[in-house]
Amino acid sequence: MNTQDTPLPLLSVRNLSIDFHLRSHVLHAVRDVSFDLHPGRTLCLVGESGSGKSVTARALLRLIDPQARVSGGTITLNSAEGPLHLDRMAANSREIRAVRGGRIGLIFQEPMSSLSPVRTIGAQIVEALLLHRKMTKAEAKAETVNLLKQVEIAQPEKMADRYTFEFSGGMRQRAMIAMALACDPDILIADEPTTALDVTTQAEIMDLIGRLQASRGMAMLMITHDLGLVAEVADDVAVMRWGKIIEQGPVDAIFHAAQHPYTKRLLAATLQLDSAPKRVPPATDSKPLLSVHGLSKYFGGHDWRGRPTYSIKAVDDVSLDLWPGENLGIVGESGSGKTTVGRMLLRIMEPTSGRILWRGAPTEQDVLQMRPPELGQFRSAVRLVFQDPFASLNPRMTVKQVIADPLVVSGALTGAALEERVGTLLEMVGLDRSAMERYPHAFSGGQRQRISIARALALDPRIIIADEATSALDVSIRAQVMDLLLDLQKRLDLSFIFIAHDISVVRYFCDRVAVMHQGRIVETGAAEQICTAPEHPYTQSLISAVPNPDPRDRRMLHRTKFIA
Amino acid sequence: MLGYVFKRILLMIPTMIGISIISFVIIQLPPGDYLTSLLASMADSGQTVDATEIARMRANYGLDDPMVVQYWKWISGIILRGDFGYSFEWGRPVSELIWDRMGATLSISVAALLFVWAVSLPIGIYSAVKRHSIGDHIATLFGFLGLAIPNFILALTLMYVSYKYFDQSVGGLYSPEYVGADWSWGRVWDLLKHLWIPVIVIGTSGTAALIRILRANLTDELSKPYVVTARAKGLSEYEVIMRYPVRIALNPFVSAIGWVLPQLISGVTITAIVLNLPTAGPLLLRALISQDMYLAGSFILLMGVLTLIGMLVSDLLLALLDPRIRFT
């Protein structure tokens, strides 16, 4: 992989600055950014949300929003015909259009919304071919099939006539790649190409991109927030924060000899998750606090006579135990049924069959047999923290009203005592008491998630179900929120059910992990054992597909595959 | 696709029954039944009818039957024999009176629909693409005005303007010399000369509404990632807009048949009364005022059915246009 730097880079960006002219202020989204792209090499532009990395990538093709303006800098594409100054071309001129798709290809995060839903995949690729390569329609069609074959789509002839909604997420991204590569571009820009995909699909897609890049000798600019992925694929790395590249260099130097404090923090937050847990698992000799037996949820359609026409086993015969003080992780990819399990535990959704035994009350009770007053008590002992910190807080209530709502409903506290309790809760989650008069819109995502946690704690719960509670947060915030939860657990004698798709998060947080796949639990075991020595082939493939944030130990591309 | 068509038609049936019930209720609403009004009008003209004759007629028309039976007799007559009942004012079966008029209503509505499409499509696209340009502001202003001016006021105003400044009478669909004439190029030209006013009058509010909808939809679509993808391919701006976002923003255009058509039929009704066009409107109003209820009810029923058919057509077209609907 050690290619000698060519003296003349393929693409060279110097001092690029972009301003967004918003209603009340000018946002300097990109400031003085410089980097080079070389053939056959991958530069990763890494940063958290709002760092300006996506805007930078799009600016290379002059594809930025109308309210954004390039306020300075140069973009030079070096080619056989001499240097092309992309920054000097008019926004939709013929010259820049020849570069788009022809010289530089682009892949986006959301393959579903990045392709038109009303035209066939084939038609959208054919269009690109006709535009940049001198081909007849028939030749373009044949080439399209060939391209789809190259991106490893089965039955390419048939799939070319299909629409995006008939494809799975991974297949859509493959089609997107085929389109971006249709005209043999010199440079591929991939903007968070796998963020919307499951980890095993991500590994496949990155593998494919890597092989295509190598065979074509393309330069690649990859935009991502995931340092693990960076370590797996990058040759060079540029770290962006608030519009500036604060540090750039070869991948090994960034990961093993970072200079800038922000890079160090970012790496620490990522590596922290990967370090072995320091937790001592609680004793499991007593009876579990919560036991789930044979929980199932079938979704089915039926015709007008009530006869079933189909049935989907969203959750199939799931059994779990949670001991007091334990952190249980439920991990799985999208569609594995993990969220449905969480919702059924609180009976937000009614299971088709199964039993949920609750031993937090004086007598053992089946949650599914509970009537409203008992169910209310159960729900005050078992609380939920939602994934989306923006949707889960009523924007029309002050923080005090939000946190106090469960207390008001139960009538436990009123007046000054209520206010005192809310203040204590806020301090407990690391927020200032003065936050209580504010509305949720005044807080950032991480702060809002703290408010959600305060609400969950209001009723002195025994169990907190955290449904992807950290997945909407940036990596540095994510670690803070998890540390908060662990700290609270020590002080308040809590148990957690932690539902997540991210193995590293689960490994950091949990004592035991249940791995779900297609509605079933395929494996349950100690977190460390699941992550280092998984037994079930699916778990093995899942674990091996997780990017490792160390460029000296790239393992994602040497993963084991699981064929269901 | 065939399954979809079948399902869609099946779904229409309950709505159709609902419309027929509403029409029947309207027939029954006025106090007394049509025999009472018939007797009243006969008494006015000095005729007298003896009691046995009245009783015989009551039995004949089934006026003493329960409502359900009366409804059944009425609706089965329409479905099985095309018998819409009897117009007492005209002394003829309703079915002899309605078809010409409904035909004229339909033609003007369709003409207005084409007008609405032809005008709102380019303006809507322009407005969305050149947001906040002067042209967009003018279109927006026109949109607001178009929505604010009721049909009949616009009709009256145009009538006044063309009378005062162009010295042209605008009532009716033909100049007097062509009213009963055979079809000729002259007659067609004369028809077109008269048709533009009702078409503009009826189409204006629909046009304004569609421009607003298209502008809003297209603005949304323009910011979708697939538009950036299309640009990143190297397509020209015109190709990008026409092949991608416009293609999707067209959906409301097609589905517009479903809700613009009832509006247009409404519009034709009242505009025709003002402009004295030979459509269903004036006859319906007259029938309602003179409580010629079978005639009135038939018109209302047929107008409802017409809009339902419009909705069906729009749904089917939409399915053709958008594979996402076709496949689910």
Place this chain on the structure above:
Amino acid sequence: MSDTHPTPTFMILPSDGEETGPAVSPLRPGQNPDAIAISGQWTLIRRRFFSNKVAVFAGIVVLLFYAIGLFAEFLAPTSPTLAQPTFTYAPPQDISLFVTGEDGTRHWEPHVKGYAMTVDPASLRRSFAIDDANVIPIGLFVEGVPYKLWGLFEMNTHLLGPLDPTQPMNLLGTDSLGRDLLSRLIFGTRISMSIGLIGVISSLIIGVTLGALSGYFGGWTDIAIQRLIEVISAMPTIPLWLGLAAAVPIAWSPLQVYFMVTLIVSLLAWTGLAREVRGRFLALRSEDFVTAAILDGSGQMRVIFRHILPSLTSHILAVVTLAIPTMIVAETALSFLGIGLKSPVISWGVLLQDAQNIRTIATAPWLLIWPSGAVVLTVLAFNFLGDGMRDAADPYAT
């Protein structure tokens, strides 16, 4: 993977030191962010609404119209039913502020010019011309036709009128019976504007009742009500309105007819409201924060009234505002066709009935211009107002 790593060729860029957030340059001196942090939804909605100047202006126009309706007796120069047989189809008079005396000096005396009548000997039709010599002084707060304000207070003061009540002042002209159009228009405002308001309220009551029934019972009730909404919205409105309005017995009192017409108008308009409210309700019901409220132990009523309705009110207000002009136009259209309100009740539609044929419009265009102007202006104002309210209704949308 090679073991030898290239020597780090670092470009350490100038450290951004204590930077704590994205770089922004304010375009104008910023507001205190704390003020926004502690403002509730109504403060945010108000702020957003008031920043929309067109909507605010439209709101003022709407309020003005309601004020005119409220104080019609006082604002109208004369009684709307007072016929002046000698001044049929008299044209509008202009207000002049100065009178030029015989010596050529101008002095302050607000006045209108009287009419000179000529009779066409052939058709025996009367026509009027403004007679410059005939000065009719006018003034503010003059005594005129006595009235009972809101049926309570005996008064005879009018905002504007001729100093001599027996002299004609018809600023907008007169109709076929010589009644003052301005006074009739002002009284028409009362009826037309109130029909919009009452109609929307009854629509809302019908919609909310049926919506609640449909939500509460679910199952077949829900299906039936949804079907009903579908059927009603499939019907072309005007023919249906005509059908219903024609059934109103002729013998009914004006008040009964007024309420019946309002009811008929709202009978068809509730479906749109119900649909909108139902859609938003269903969307809100699946929001995370509502699920959170259920898990917090809130009962159904508390969830609806404490969590869902507050999010809905601003939207309902906007939808209702946008529905009012439909009602006003519906009444106007029905009355215009002669099957809505009828004389002696005065509404804009009733006024427009006088402008039905081209001959009348040609003789007295003011009979068309002013009432339709009032209708269009009102509808415009309501639309702009409603649009502004709708844009401001969800201050949390990004």
